[in-house]
Amino acid sequence: MKPRHDRIEEAKKLSGAPGCVECGRCVAACPMAEMYANFGIEMSPRGIIKKTLVGDDVVADRNIWYCTECNSGTDVCPQGVSCRDLIRKLREAAIEENVVENAKRCEACGRFFLAVPVEDFVFGRLKAEPANVLKALETCPSCRREIYLLRNA
Amino acid sequence: MPETRPQSGLTLEDLRPREPEKKKFSDRFMPRRNNTILFDPAKCTGCGTCEMICSTRNVANVAPASASVKVLSDEKLGKNFAVLCQHCRRPLCLEACPTRAIEKGDDGIVRINDLFCVDCGLCTMACPEAAPLKDPGTGEIHKCDLCEGDPLCVKHCPEGALTTTRGNAFRWIKAARWSVQALSFLFLVILVVGTFCYFRAGTVELACPTGTLQNIASSGTLILVGASSALALLILTVLFGRVFCGWVCPFGFVLDLVDKITPKKLGWPNFLKSRMAKYGILGGAVGSSAVLGYQAFCTVCPIGTLCRSYGVQSVMQSAELAIVPALAATEIAERRSWCRYLCPVGATLGIASLLRLLKIVIGARKCKKFSCIQCAEVCPVGIINADELREGVSPKIPMTECIMCLRCVDRCPYNAAKVRFRWQKSTPGEANA
Numbered sequence: 301m302k303p304r305h306d307r308i309e310e311a312k313k314l315s316g317a318p319g320c321v322e323c324g325r326c327v328a329a330c331p332m333a334e335m336y337a338n339f340g341i342e343m344s345p346r347g348i349i350k351k352t353l354v355g356d357d358v359v360a361d362r363n364i365w366y367c368t369e370c371n372s373g374t375d376v377c378p379q380g381v382s383c384r385d386l387i388r389k390l391r392e393a394a395i396e397e398n399v400v401e402n403a404k405r406c407e408a409c410g411r412f413f414l415a416v417p418v419e420d421f422v423f424g425r426l427k428a429e430p431a432n433v434l435k436a437l438e439t440c441p442s443c444r445r446e447i448y449l450l451r452n453a
Numbered sequence: 454m455p456e457t458r459p460q461s462g463l464t465l466e467d468l469r470p471r472e473p474e475k476k477k478f479s480d481r482f483m484p485r486r487n488n489t490i491l492f493d494p495a496k497c498t499g500c501g502t503c504e505m506i507c508s509t510r511n512v513a514n515v516a517p518a519s520a521s522v523k524v525l526s527d528e529k530l531g532k533n534f535a536v537l538c539q540h541c542r543r544p545l546c547l548e549a550c551p552t553r554a555i556e557k558g559d560d561g562i563v564r565i566n567d568l569f570c571v572d573c574g575l576c577t578m579a580c581p582e583a584a585p586l587k588d589p590g591t592g593e594i595h596k597c598d599l600c601e602g603d604p605l606c607v608k609h610c611p612e613g614a615l616t617t618t619r620g621n622a623f624r625w626i627k628a629a630r631w632s633v634q635a636l637s638f639l640f641l642v643i644l645v646v647g648t649f650c651y652f653r654a655g656t657v658e659l660a661c662p663t664g665t666l667q668n669i670a671s672s673g674t675l676i677l678v679g680a681s682s683a684l685a686l687l688i689l690t691v692l693f694g695r696v697f698c699g700w701v702c703p704f705g706f707v708l709d710l711v712d713k714i715t716p717k718k719l720g721w722p723n724f725l726k727s728r729m730a731k732y733g734i735l736g737g738a739v740g741s742s743a744v745l746g747y748q749a750f751c752t753v754c755p756i757g758t759l760c761r762s763y764g765v766q767s768v769m770q771s772a773e774l775a776i777v778p779a780l781a782a783t784e785i786a787e788r789r790s791w792c793r794y795l796c797p798v799g800a801t802l803g804i805a806s807l808l809r810l811l812k813i814v815i816g817a818r819k820c821k822k823f824s825c826i827q828c829a830e831v832c833p834v835g836i837i838n839a840d841e842l843r844e845g846v847s848p849k850i851p852m853t854e855c856i857m858c859l860r861c862v863d864r865c866p867y868n869a870a871k872v873r874f875r876w877q878k879s880t881p882g883e884a885n886a
Contacts, residue, residue, distance in 0.1 A: 331551045331571050368551070370573035371592055414578060422578050425548045432844050433545070433823070436581045444583035449525045449534045451845050452494065452818075 304359055304393065311389030312352060319379040320349045326373030326383055332366055335421050345373045345383035352386065359394045365402035365415040391415070406440035408447070413440035469547065469557070482628055486619045487561030488602050491867055492535050493818060496614035499526040499533035503606035503615060510605060511595040512588070521597040522606055523585040535615065537606075538563065538584040538597035539824035546586075549579035555596075565596045581823050581843075620866030626859045630699070634706040642703045642759050650757045659685050662805070663735065663798045664751055667742035690805040694812075698792055698799050699833075699858030704756040705792060707777065709833070711784040719786045728794060728854060732804075735797035755780045755791070756798060788833045792856060803853040812875045813855060813862065815847050819869035822847070828861035828870055837861060 326345040343363040373383040404414040507520035554569035665683035738750035783790040829839035
């Protein structure tokens with residue numbers, strides 16, 4: 301297994317994080333501001349990039365699990381830093397090191413497919429729906445399709 | 454004064470599909486319906502033409518992975534299935550979208566506004582059908598917009614497995630049912646007094662089967678003439694199911710009218726909801742007749758009271774008429790509560806309908822299940838299980854409870870609800886149906 305330091309270096313290199321000029325455009329574009337009441341510098345893309353660059357323990361940090369992995373931060377970045385790729389790599393490192401309390405497993409196949417805070421947001425929005433519909437949402441999309449195929453075809 | 458509206462920020466309420474404020478009368482019988490794609494798994498060969506043609510519209514390139522339709526194939530079972538957006542009546546993706554980029558238009562098409570969409574993919578997580586939304590190559594969100602009403606996948610499907618439909622143009626079953634109900638109300642209640650309970654014209658004799666049962670019990674003798682006249686309704690039930698309840702019963706007509714003025718339902722507590730209660734009441738009615746020596750239930754029966762008490766009658770019978778509004782008031786809790794839980798006439802017909810020839814099926818192949826559920830909404834006796842539909846299973850309909858009003862058949866936009874003979878196994882849409 302690669303050491304954690306190597307993984308973070310790889311994530312930095314892949315996402316172009318050292319080029320960040322802290323302009324904050326990604327924070328302005330980030331949909332997390334709409335999603336979480338406690339949105340702040342800790343979970344914002346700029347905050348994660350900064351923490352990664354100064355060498356904090358980002359892999360064990362819960363704040364990397366709020367991201368929806370959209371691409372809006374990268375689209376607006378003047379330096380071409382991909383905050384999505386950075387967070388993906390950090391999450392991959394966390395899963396490899398078995399820091400998985402914030403990753404959501406598919407009920408059917410057992411693979412990780414979503415982050416728990418993101419799932420909480422989705423379920424919060426859908427709390428008026430009946431329980432059996434929400435149960436279908438606990439599986440990853442490919443398993444949902446598989447179940448649907450077996451039932452209906 | 455101009456309409457005041459917050460200048461910034463759409464709320465979810467702005468995007469949710471809204472019912473038109475005022476329905477025109479013609480909409481009740483000739484509803485304007487939207488184009489929807491139907492998929493028939495029996496015809497699909499899994500060739501993937503729909504994926505390819507769809508991707509040319511999404512990314513201007515033939516890249517099946519980027520399509521808004523996905524063909525699944527099960528090699529072991531030899532089955533193919535196309536997953537595509539069903540344009541739900543109440544879309545979950547709309548609720549889940551953090552930037553409120555998804556909206557359902559008046560034409561029923563669920564669209565993504567590219568100005569607001571940030572490709573986060575939460576709609577993929579909220580879709581119970583797992584319709585393909587996120588392009589695995591670019592990470593962009595492409596959603597089916599029915600090609601604005603003329604879908605390319607339907608045009609190019611070589612096997613005709615994908616079709617579009619707008620459903621029935623005219624709700625003729627609804628028109629026919631209301632006319633038959635009004636006519637039978639006119640005949641049974643207003644024109645001829647006492648017709649439902651007992652009717653004789655020359656040699657034709659008809660009688661209420663429940664009344665006849667009580668008659669037999671109270672007199673202690675089997676009156677063959679009375680029993681044979683009661684058979685007419687039972688034979689009708691054996692042939693067509695409980696059509697009497699849905700199409701003829703004058704009290705049912707009153708309940709349907711009361712339902713029109715009480716659209717909001719309060720619901721009964723669960724411990725009162727027992728469909729077996731009406732069989733108990735039937736047994737009680739027959740038993741009490743045997744003990745008391747006269748037809749005790751018939752004096753309070755709302756159907757009989759309606760038929761008998763109209764016109765110049767004794768004060769006693771006019772007072773009996775009060776039972777009708779009292780029981781019609783149960784309509785504020787659930788539609789046709791009387792018929793569901795209490796009516797002993799319905800219970801007699803329910804027993805007779807064990808031998809019925811017809812059944813109603815909701816075919817798995819054409820039904821769009823989760824995204825529609827209109828049949829469960831319109832069913833007046835609530836026997837179509839919405840939970841089964843939500844789980845993606847075609848519901849089993851208990852035919853002893855079904856009043857054969859055919860509302861589900863009339864309402865289904867996809868022709869999935871059908872009347873079938875009970876020995877027919879095929880569901881609508883199958884190859885040899």
